Amino acid sequence: MSGTAAEQSRARSPRPGRQALxxxxxxxxxxxxxxxxxxxxxxxxxxxxxxxxxxxxxxxxxxxxxxxxxxxxxxxxxxxxxxxxxxxxxxxxxxxxxxxxxxxxxxxxxxxxxxxxxxxxxxxxxxxxxxxxxxxxxxxxxxxxxxxxxxxxxxxxxxxxxxxxxxxxxxxxxxxxxxxxxxxxxxxxxxxxxxxxxxxxxxxxxxxxxxxxxxPPPAPHGVRLADALRHIRCTPGLLLPITLAGVIGTLGLNFQVTICLMATTVFHSGAAAFGSLSSAYAAGSLLGALRSADRARPPTLRQLLGAAAVFGVLEAAVGLMPSPIAFAVLLVATGIAAVLVTTTANAMVQLNSDPGMRGRVLAVYFLVLLGGTPVGAPLVGWVAETLGARYSLVLSGLACLMATAVIRLSAVPGLLMVRPAASADPAPRSATGQR
The missing domain is CATH 1.20.1250.20 (MFS general substrate transporter like domains)
Structure with missing residues (x-):
């Protein structure tokens, strides 16, 4: 690479940590x-x-x-x-x-x-x-x-x-x-x-x-939940990330169950090994959050779907790992991908929602992301009990991958690369309280 090209590449790629700082x-x-x-x-x-x-x-x-x-x-x-x-x-x-x-x-x-x-x-x-x-x-x-x-x-x-x-x-x-x-x-x-x-x-x-x-101040007709639900339904930049988050939250993010089952029934390890494997996933989650903090531009649906596909592949692959060490190493990568999915979806939801409805839209997002756990965790546990702990991870990963493919096929043409529109947020208040 020539010196000029290298300088341009460095200019396009800010130093790690700059955006977060x-x-x-x-x-x-x-x-x-x-x-x-x-x-x-x-x-x-x-x-x-x-x-x-x-x-x-x-x-x-x-x-x-x-x-x-x-x-x-x-x-x-x-x-x-x-x-x-x-x-x-x-x-x-x-x-x-x-x-x-x-x-x-x-x-x-x-x-x-x-x-x-x-x-x-x-x-x-x-x-x-x-x-x-x-x-x-x-x-x-x-x-x-x-x-x-x-x-x-x-x-x-x-x-x-x-x-x-x-x-x-x-x-x-x-x-x-x-x-x-x-x-x-x-x-x-x-x-x-x-x-x-x-x-x-x-x-x-x-x-x-x-x-x-x-x-902005609430609308004259008041703050209604129905308005936010209609806003989500009519905005693909909200509906698709929230739908994907619901599937992955229900079927994919049940590692508190699957790690425990893998440690005890597959690797025949004790509490110490379970703690170490859980820490590996937590470390990956932290690394994923630090990595995504350096985003210089708003995320697109293509980036979200790419992260979700990688997560599905990694979750399926982690169920096939032959040893606790290999399992832990891939758990770190899986934790990184999981947080990239959730932070990207969260950012898209915040950026695409009307500022006056952001609280209600985020409430829907977190309901589908976390509210599916009471359904997903027992289902994953039943699969593990019936077919084995490895199958619970493999099938969960494949389900997330299929959901990603379906959403990709249903996306509005041109939406994949479109970034959120220009800011509609109010300006900061002045010292006198005026905008």
Whole structure:
């Protein structure tokens, strides 16, 4: 390659990390991400300690652990769409302060009950529902607020940076919880989680409101869920990513089940090996988020479908790996592809949605991405029990690959390479509050 060509290539390919650093140069977003990282580490510590507490209270009942996990997701599944309506109707920053405060209070109460020795299993169940109810409001508001902080141009990178901090917390939190439980017991871990919410609350309360990009005021007829559903149905740039996310979320993202089954029934390993394999997937997820954070341009449907096809192939291939080491190596690659799919779909949904409907559209997106787990996880488990753990991965990967092919064939001609239209986001408010 000539010197001139090489210089042009370098100009077209920015140095790794440049886009992410530019996005983190936004003061509001930087403070928010740091606060979220601290809070999410505490949240993952809380989940691990909660599972341990349930096992202690129920004499190691796996069913009880499953019930607690389900109770946390039930409110989001049932009322998550209405959480999107609330996110579009009310001031998102204040809404997040309220939701995060309620989540901190839930952790504090569970810590008090545990330390006092008065905790009962029904307390854990009730508080799990309370946490799920707060999350149903927090999730759409939190994700829509990303665009409010960084503006439309930085949404793809900001979504990926946010995913990176979440996966970093998922990697660090359970390990920190294990050390904390061994050192000080289960109760203090809940106190640590309650305290971790102070970081994100401090960030939210100290944002420069003059630099935000707030959505337009609600329409005269009010904020209606039906309007957002019609918007999704009539916008291929929303309908296709959300449909693909629903299929992959239901059939492909069940690694908490498949990794466990592969470790125990195929490789005949113990808990340590299971933990290592789970960490391999988490490490890949973190790498995928960091990679996607360097996007300089909005994603296209072609890029989303390409990432989904690679994910389907990798998931099918990982089920054929002959040894735990080969399985772990390919899990890293699979984790990278999985996060590339979800961050690309998330960015497309945010960019293609009307700013005034972003909360409701994101609520639909996360409902189909996460709401299929109660269906997909038992189905994948049944396939593993009937045909073997390897088949559960192979068939899941092939199903995702087929869904990608169907969506590719049904895409509107010309849509594959079309990037989202120019920004419709409002300008930041001035110091006087005017746009």
């Amino acid at each position: 530019r996005t983190l140069g936004n003061r509001n977003f930087r403070r928010y991400v740091i606060g979220q990282l601290v809070s999410n580490v505490g949240m993952w510590m809380h989940r691990a300690a909660q599972d341990w507490l349930v096992l202690q209270l129920t004499h190691h009942s796996g069913t009880a652990v499953g019930v607690v996990t389900a109770l946390q997701f039930v409110p989001q599944t049932l009322f998550g769409l209405w959480g999107g309506v609330i996110a579009d109707r009310y001031h998102r920053q204040r809404l997040l302060v309220l939701a995060q405060s309620l989540m901190a209070l839930q952790a504090l109460l569970l810590g008090v009950l545990t330390v006092n020795g008065t905790v009962r299993i029904w307390h854990v169940y009730v508080l799990a529902v309370a946490l799920g109810a707060a999350t149903a409001v927090d999730s759409p508001a939190r994700n829509a607020f990303i665009g409010d902080m960084v503006g439309r141009d930085r949404v793809p990178s900001a979504v990926s940076v946010n995913a990176a901090q979440f996966n970093a917390a998922r990697f660090l939190g359970p390990a920190a919880a294990g050390l904390a439980i061994a050192s000080v017991g289960t109760g203090p871990v809940f106190f640590l989680n309650a305290a971790s919410y102070l970081a994100v609350l401090a960030a939210l309360l100290t944002l420069r409101t003059s630099e935000l990009h707030p959505p």
